[in-house]
Amino acid sequence: MQLEVSLAGFSSPWSFRGSKPFCAWAEAKPWLHEGGVCVIRTENAEIGDLLLPSVARFIHGINGGERRLDVRRILCGDRFGTPIQALLHDFELDPEISPFEARPRIKSRLLDRSLLLVFIESASVNPCDWENLIDLLEYYRKATDPVRLCALVFDDRGVVNSAPVCDYLSGHTSHPVFADTSSISTVNALWPSYLHHRVAWEAGGSLDYALSLNKETEDSRVGDDEELERRIQTHAGERLASHPGREALYELVCVGKEVDRLEPARRQVLRAELFAKSLLWRPPSMNGFHVVPWASRALLALPSLAKNKVWALRHQLVCAPLAAEILSLCLKFESQIQSRLHGRQDPNKVSTKTVEAHQRFKDGNDYFVVYPNAFPIRPERVEDLWAFASLGENLKSCPAGAVSDLYWDALHLRNAIAHGHYVGWRHVEWAYRMLESFDTSA
Numbered sequence: 001m002q003l004e005v006s007l008a009g010f011s012s013p014w015s016f017r018g019s020k021p022f023c024a025w026a027e028a029k030p031w032l033h034e035g036g037v038c039v040i041r042t043e044n045a046e047i048g049d050l051l052l053p054s055v056a057r058f059i060h061g062i063n064g065g066e067r068r069l070d071v072r073r074i075l076c077g078d079r080f081g082t083p084i085q086a087l088l089h090d091f092e093l094d095p096e097i098s099p100f101e102a103r104p105r106i107k108s109r110l111l112d113r114s115l116l117l118v119f120i121e122s123a124s125v126n127p128c129d130w131e132n133l134i135d136l137l138e139y140y141r142k143a144t145d146p147v148r149l150c151a152l153v154f155d156d157r158g159v160v161n162s163a164p165v166c167d168y169l170s171g172h173t174s175h176p177v178f179a180d181t182s183s184i185s186t187v188n189a190l191w192p193s194y195l196h197h198r199v200a201w202e203a204g205g206s207l208d209y210a211l212s213l214n215k216e217t218e219d220s221r222v223g224d225d226e227e228l229e230r231r232i233q234t235h236a237g238e239r240l241a242s243h244p245g246r247e248a249l250y251e252l253v254c255v256g257k258e259v260d261r262l263e264p265a266r267r268q269v270l271r272a273e274l275f276a277k278s279l280l281w282r283p284p285s286m287n288g289f290h291v292v293p294w295a296s297r298a299l300l301a302l303p304s305l306a307k308n309k310v311w312a313l314r315h316q317l318v319c320a321p322l323a324a325e326i327l328s329l330c331l332k333f334e335s336q337i338q339s340r341l342h343g344r345q346d347p348n349k350v351s352t353k354t355v356e357a358h359q360r361f362k363d364g365n366d367y368f369v370v371y372p373n374a375f376p377i378r379p380e381r382v383e384d385l386w387a388f389a390s391l392g393e394n395l396k397s398c399p400a401g402a403v404s405d406l407y408w409d410a411l412h413l414r415n416a417i418a419h420g421h422y423v424g425w426r427h428v429e430w431a432y433r434m435l436e437s438f439d440t441s442a
Contacts, residue, residue, distance in 0.1 A: 001026070001058045003051060003171065005207065007214045008195035012175040014207070017282075018166030025164050026062050031069060031114040035141045035148030037134055039155050039165045043208045043278070048120055048154035050207070051168060055152065059116055068113040078123035083133035087117065099136050106140075107147045117151045127159040134162045158276075170205030172284050173197065176325055177428060178435065187432040191222045194322070194428055201319040202232055204281040204292025209239070213294070225425040233297055240298035245277035249295060253313070256304040283320065293317050315420055323423045326431045330414035334391055336438040337407050341398055345386055349397040357388040406437055 001022050002013035018040065030036045040055075042048045056071045063069045076086035085095040091109060093102050109115075119133070130153070140147040153160050177193045184190070199217060203210035216235050220228045240246055252270045254260050262270075271289050274280045280289040291299065296316035299305055305313075360366045362380050369388070371378045379387045386394055391411045395403050413430050417423060 001054065003054050003168075003207075005171075005173065005200075005210070007199050007210060008192045008218050008220075010192035010196040012173045012193075012196055014171040014173050014200075016166075016168045016171040018168050021164050022166040022168075025166070026059060029062065029066075030148075031059075031063070031116050031150035032067060033148070035137065035146075035150045037137055037151045037153060037162045039153045039160045039162055040168050041158065041165060042154055042156045042168050043206060044156045045121065045154075047168070047207055048156060051154070052118060052120075055118070063114075069116065070113055071116045071118060073118050073120060075120055075122040077121045077125045080122055082129040083119055083125060084129070084136060086119070087133070090117070100139075103140060103143070103147055104145075106149070107145070110147065110149075115149065117149060119151060119153045121154070121156070124157065125159075127161075130160045134160075169278075170281055171207060172205060172321070173200045174284075174321060177322060178325060178329065178431065181432065181435055181439075187429050188222045190428055190432065191425075194425060195220065195228070197319055197322050198228070198232075201321070202236070202294045202297075204278070204294060205283075206278050206281075206292070209278070209292075209294060212239075223425055223429075228425075232294075233301065236294040236298040237301060240295055243277070243279070243295075245274055245279045248273055248277075249279050249291070249299070253291065253299060253309050254306045255299065255302055257306060260306070260308075291316055314422075317422060318420060319423050322428075323417050326423065326427055327414065327417045329431050329435065330410060330417065333410040333434050333438045334414065337391065337410060338386070338394065341394060341402060343383070344399065344402050345394060345397040347385075349393075350385060350389060351393060354385065354389040354393060358385045361388065406434065410434055410438075 001019055002015050004011055005014045022038065022040065025036075025038045030038075040048075040051065042051065052073065059071060060069060072090060074083075074086050074090050076083045080086045081089070081095055084099055088095045088097065088099070088102055091102070091106055093105060133151075137149050137151060140149055153162070155165075173196060175193065175196070177190055177197060179193070181190075195217065199210050199213050202213060213232065213235050216231050217228060220231065240249075243249075248270050250256070252262070252267065252274060254262075271280060275289055279292060279295050281292050282288065283290055291313060293316045296313040300310065300313050300317075357366070357369075358379075361369050386397075389397075391414070395407055395411065409430065413427065413434070417427065
């Protein structure tokens, strides 16, 4: 299940690590069959409140009217009592009666409908009380005369132990910035989509941080990347200065030290602590821990940061989804350029390196340029030699009049992105300009 998130006035679905496990649990329709409990881990109660409407819509969509389904929100903790007391109160039963005595009364309420009970803490609940609820629901489910209650628990403290646990702590957006450029008249129309990506990436998967940063950036002037950068940097510095995990992060990245002398065991402890405090994250498609982008930029502003840490931290600021999208466009632009230059390259200007690369491929000795044997036309012809030359070599081999400045711009844009440099609004503008020239019919 994805969560629709609005940043910078642009709405986009976010995926979380727990999205697929939650979908698998929901698609089994436990409210119709065996009952059971699913735990959704969130950053805080506010994020849980954001998730609840999406959860309800998703569950109703899967249920599809098969049987009446009520999704009921149950607050527990403080004046609402323990989860079991809150459950009994929701069924309008005396919270002082035995839960076992309540079982037949609860079952009678399920004769004409199914229920999904969503438990949310209004104040901290003792972990033992959560365990008692899980045990009670399991007893109800397995009793001789079973009551198959189905429950979701929103857990922002990591204290509820019941499988499955669906991680909604870290998410990411994946909408394309250049999704529908044919319907816009100016590149400025892409600014909200671009800004959503930038804010989401800076947050390192934290929806809480993204919403906080959005308040500081949503009124940024269209196209003013300098002002946007100042706001992002200021927000990051202020957040890290007051963050409870700051000193542990300083220790991990060796702030004030030129030599990294951390013992492996200590490094492992720090990583676990900082991950729990949302200062480390696993970026999409990665399994290792990395400093979240906003904290990386705050660290980079410190004069006492060890020089050998700069490269890795600076790379964390590159908005990977945006970079990947523009790089993909650059590959399409390069294909268009190659088509337009076909037959115009001077064979006397081809480099020995290119000839050798082409021959290595034809001999079957290239382990990276690989085409299956069933591919309709492998690049083995004489004219395919240029497919093994760099774009720069292709451009230099053509008559001056055949190569426009935009071709060179496409090369420079691709190189800037491919070499891991920072990606910003100017790159969006360049890519949009090139789309207007290269996105032509075959």
